[in-house]
Amino acid sequence: MASRSMGLASLRRRHWLKHLKKSEAFRKVILGSLGIFSFLLVWQFLSMAGVFRLPTPLTVLTETWDLIIAPFYQGSGTDVGLGWQILTSLRRVAIGFSLAAMIGVGLGMLIGSSRALYDAVDPILQVLRPVPPLAWLPIALAALRDNEPAAIFVIFITAIWPIIINTIVGVQQIPKDYKNVARVLRLSRKDYFLNILVPATVPYVFTGLRIGIGLSWLAIVAAEMLIGGVGIGFFIWDAWNSSLISEIIVAVIYVGIVGLVLDRSVAFVGRLLSHGEEVHS
Known part of the structure; x- marks a missing residue:
């Protein structure tokens, strides 16, 4: 009985995640967050490598907190x-x-x-x-x-x-x-x-x-x-x-x-x- 309840809960959770992934708002939030994170990561790397003579994102946050x-x-x-x-x-x-x-x-x-x-x-x-x-x-x-x-x-x-x-x-x-x-x-x-x-x-x-x-x-x-x-x-x-x-x-x-x-x-x-x-x- 307990395993059946757990199976139903897992099925509902998968159904909810599937529905959420189809949501346009969810897709925009996830992809937008990934885009921002990637941009900050590239900025951090290029600044640390000396390609750009700009402070890194972490430095900017620290200096302007x-x-x-x-x-x-x-x-x-x-x-x-x-x-x-x-x-x-x-x-x-x-x-x-x-x-x-x-x-x-x-x-x-x-x-x-x-x-x-x-x-x-x-x-x-x-x-x-x-x-x-x-x-x-x-x-x-x-x-x-x-x-x-x-x-x-x-x-x-x-x-x-x-x-x-x-x-x-x-x-x-x-x-x-x-x-x-x-x-x-x-x-x-x-x-x-x-x-x-x-x-x-x-x-x-x-x-x-x-x-x-x-x-x-x-x-x-x-x-x-x-x-x-x-x-x-x-x-x-x-x-x-x-x-x-x-x-x-x-x-x-x-x-x-x-x-x-x-x-x-x-x-x-x-x-x-x-x-x-x-x-x-």
Whole structure:
């Protein structure tokens, strides 16, 4: 009787493990963990062998342990923990990106709805879109005469182009049948906007927003290296000037994690508003 119970328990355990292995989440966790472990192992080996003149992962962890466990340390001036540095950068990104989202979506819908306006504005968009974010910083400093609004302007001008362009594409991709139905039903401009234009362009808009938030986070880190003060970009530059390579590595990891969270958050909201429809790349 006891052996039969043990056999049933073993069978259930094997069935559970088999089911778990088929799980996509389980597979991602296991493979992701293996990937990270392999990366750290290669890094450790190359650093110990002298191929890379970088501290090993264990050295980085040892040298930055106090920094990691006290992210909201509050000192004087710019001497604050990584948590405050990241929050300061996120605040700048939130302001600049929000302005870019509101203005960019509105302009994109307006331009995409008018062929004549699109033809007039498209050359300007194509010329300004490839300009690197940091190229705008001297112009912003000259115009605004202050580091803080200049950094926010760099975020705004960096994020707005993909938002405008993707919104324009979304408006222009609305099927003609939708427009014909709107004419037959004699929908008002308000009803056309709310019931046809907005639902049809949501996936495109959120593609632009995802690109914009990624570029915003990239731009603020670079801009803060030049404007100084509190912020994750300045923290990295200040650590470089002090030859604190381990702190730079930890900060870069934090930057990557925050960037991933921002991207996935925008994508999640986009899927909710588009009823699960994938955004367009």
